[in-house]
Amino acid sequence: MGKFRYMAKNRQGESFAGVIEAAGIQEAAMGIRSRGLWVARLQELKEQEPTWDRIKKFLMQDIGPGSGGRREWAMLFLRQLAVLLQSGLPVQVALDALVVPEPEDGYQRMTTAIHQSLLRGQTLAQSLAAYPRAFPESVRSLVHAGEESGTLADVLQQLADFLTESHESREKLKSLLVYPAVMGVLSLGAVVFMSLFVLPVFAGLLRSLHASLPLPTALLLDFSEWLAGDWGMAMLLLGCMIILAGALAAWSYPPLRLVLDRLCLRLPLLGRLVLHTDWQQMSGTLAVLTANGIPFDRALQLTRNVPENHWLRECLQLAQRQVEQGMTFAAALSASFGSFCPRAVQELVLAGEHAGNLEEMLRQSASLCHVRASNTSARLQALADPALTLVVGGVVFFAVLAMLLPILDIIGSLG
Numbered sequence: 366m367g368k369f370r371y372m373a374k375n376r377q378g379e380s381f382a383g384v385i386e387a388a389g390i391q392e393a394a395m396g397i398r399s400r401g402l403w404v405a406r407l408q409e410l411k412e413q414e415p416t417w418d419r420i421k422k423f424l425m426q427d428i429g430p431g432s433g434g435r436r437e438w439a440m441l442f443l444r445q446l447a448v449l450l451q452s453g454l455p456v457q458v459a460l461d462a463l464v465v466p467e468p469e470d471g472y473q474r475m476t477t478a479i480h481q482s483l484l485r486g487q488t489l490a491q492s493l494a495a496y497p498r499a500f501p502e503s504v505r506s507l508v509h510a511g512e513e514s515g516t517l518a519d520v521l522q523q524l525a526d527f528l529t530e531s532h533e534s535r536e537k538l539k540s541l542l543v544y545p546a547v548m549g550v551l552s553l554g555a556v557v558f559m560s561l562f563v564l565p566v567f568a569g570l571l572r573s574l575h576a577s578l579p580l581p582t583a584l585l586l587d588f589s590e591w592l593a594g595d596w597g598m599a600m601l602l603l604g605c606m607i608i609l610a611g612a613l614a615a616w617s618y619p620p621l622r623l624v625l626d627r628l629c630l631r632l633p634l635l636g637r638l639v640l641h642t643d644w645q646q647m648s649g650t651l652a653v654l655t656a657n658g659i660p661f662d663r664a665l666q667l668t669r670n671v672p673e674n675h676w677l678r679e680c681l682q683l684a685q686r687q688v689e690q691g692m693t694f695a696a697a698l699s700a701s702f703g704s705f706c707p708r709a710v711q712e713l714v715l716a717g718e719h720a721g722n723l724e725e726m727l728r729q730s731a732s733l734c735h736v737r738a739s740n741t742s743a744r745l746q747a748l749a750d751p752a753l754t755l756v757v758g759g760v761v762f763f764a765v766l767a768m769l770l771p772i773l774d775i776i777g778s779l780g
Contacts, residue, residue, distance in 0.1 A: 369393040369409050373402035438472045439499040440528045442479075447521035456517070457483050475499070488512055503650055503667040504528075510657045520657055527649050534642050534735065535673075537742045541638070541749065548753045552760050557592065557601070559764055564589035567768055577774070581767040619675070626676040630705055634745050641738040643672040644710055647681065649731035655724045662689055680705060693718055709733055 369390065372382045381402060387393035390407060397404050442463075449459035460480040468474045475496060482492035490509035493500040500508075504524060511520030568586050578586065591597045615621045630636045650671050654664035665685040672678050683701040688694055695715040698706045710730045717726025 369407055371397055371404060371408075372406040373397050373400075373404050375402055436499065436528065436532055438475060439496075439504070440525055440532060441472065442476065442499075443521045443528065444525035447518055447525055450518035450521065456489055489517070501670065503654060503671065506659060506663075506667050507654060507657055510659060514658065516657075523653055523656075527653055530735065531646055531649065534645055534738055537739075538638060538642050541635075541742060541745055544749060545753060548757060552757050555757075556760060556764070560585075560589040560592045564768075565593060577771075579767070579770040579774070581763060582771050585764060585767040622675050623679065626674045630674065630676065634741060634748070638738055638741040638745060639674055640677075640705060641707065641734040641741065643674050643677050644707060645731050645734035645738060646671045646673075647677075648710065648727045648734060652724055652727035652731060655727070661694070661723075677702075677705060694723070707734065707737075 369385050369387060370382075371385060371393070372380065374380055385393050385396055387396055390409065394404050394407060397407070445463055446456075446459055449462055450456065454462070457480075460476070460483060463476050464480045465473050465477075468477050478495065479489075479492045482495065483489065488509070489512060490505045493505050493508060507520050507524055508517070511517035564586060568589065592601065615625060630640055647668055650668045651661075651664050654667060655661055659667070662685070665681070665688060669678060669682050669685065672681060680702045684694070684697040687697040687700060692700070695711060695718055698711050698714060710733070713726040713730045713733070714723065717723035720726075
């Protein structure tokens with residue numbers, strides 16, 4: 366049964382409005398006519414979705430065809446599909462097991478769309494192309510190679526393992542970068558709070574005592590008065606927005622992004638963490654691609670967008686061109702990357718080319734870079750906690766000292 370809003374008139378021309386329940390619009394119109402009314406307007410009332418459900422649906426719209434997806438969904442999809450294929454199910458039957466009748470979130474809608482694409486006659490690799498951010502070209506090429514060779518289940522399992530390990534490394538790096546930013550925002554918030562709500566009361570007390578102000582106290586009170594003024598808070602917010610917009614613009618401008626990424630690689634500890642994390646991605650991707658029959662020059666081309674650091678991307682593309690011109694991969698690494706290629710990686714690649722087992726050496730170099738990135742991440746985490754505690758403590762200490770100094774001077778003068 367549905368609900369219908371109507372407007373009607375009787376023979377005398379009087380207007381009536383209301384809501385009627387009926388199985389369909391024709392039954393609703395007949396019900397209104399049975400009351401001796403002529404229907405002027407009849408419209409079905411659709412049930413309003415709860416606000417939270419509408420918000421979730423809006424947030425999940427980014428997984429539509431061509432708009433990308435999430436790496437977590439890619440890892441989950443590949444692993445689930447690999448398990449089903451290893452049990453002997455065909456691809457379409459395995460995907461049918463993953464599809465739910467009424468998809469509620471982005472992952473389920475993605476799975477349903479891929480399944481429908483397969484039913485239309487496309488291959489799995491072609492179906493994944495609708496989600497380029499979740500399944501980049503390197504992943505799709507491996508899936509295509511698995512479909513051609515009949516080893517799709519093994520390829521999907523390798524991909525799921527590799528993507529999981531890569532994702533964990535990326536998340537560690539992001540956590541290290543987010544932690545100082547959060548602490549900085551909290552410190553700024555604490556200073557603003559004290560300047561707006563604590564220091565004005567303290568300033569009034571000092572003025573009533575006619576006490577001379579030490580330099581830290583004078584600086585802090587001047588900042589508090591400026592911030593509490595007509596334009597202080599607006600100027601502070603405007604400055605923060607300008608800094609944020611400038612950072613985003615610099616990050617989006619390719620020539621400046623190259624300079625910033627190169628400078629990032631030269632930072633102590635953090636630069637080594639970024640370097641080894643990206644080399645883990647590059648070496649691991651090359652190892653998986655070559656292990657599944659992808660020619661090495663094609664594997665290099667598919668790996669060109671794997672590094673997050675844009676300077677390393679440029680170096681990798683230069684190395685690819687040098688390999689296509691006949692240079693060995695080890696020599697290309699030395700010529701294109703320079704000091705931005707770990708020495709151990711160069712030695713492993715050189716040994717792999719001489720021994721004819723480059724694929725295994727690339728896998729070993731990825732493991733080595735993973736270990737080094739984990740060790741550097743642990744050291745950075747161990748150093749970040751006391752360093753940030755010292756910074757936040759220094760800010761609080763300065764504020765407390767600025768308030769205590771004049772009080773101590775007053776007590777000394779009274780004594």
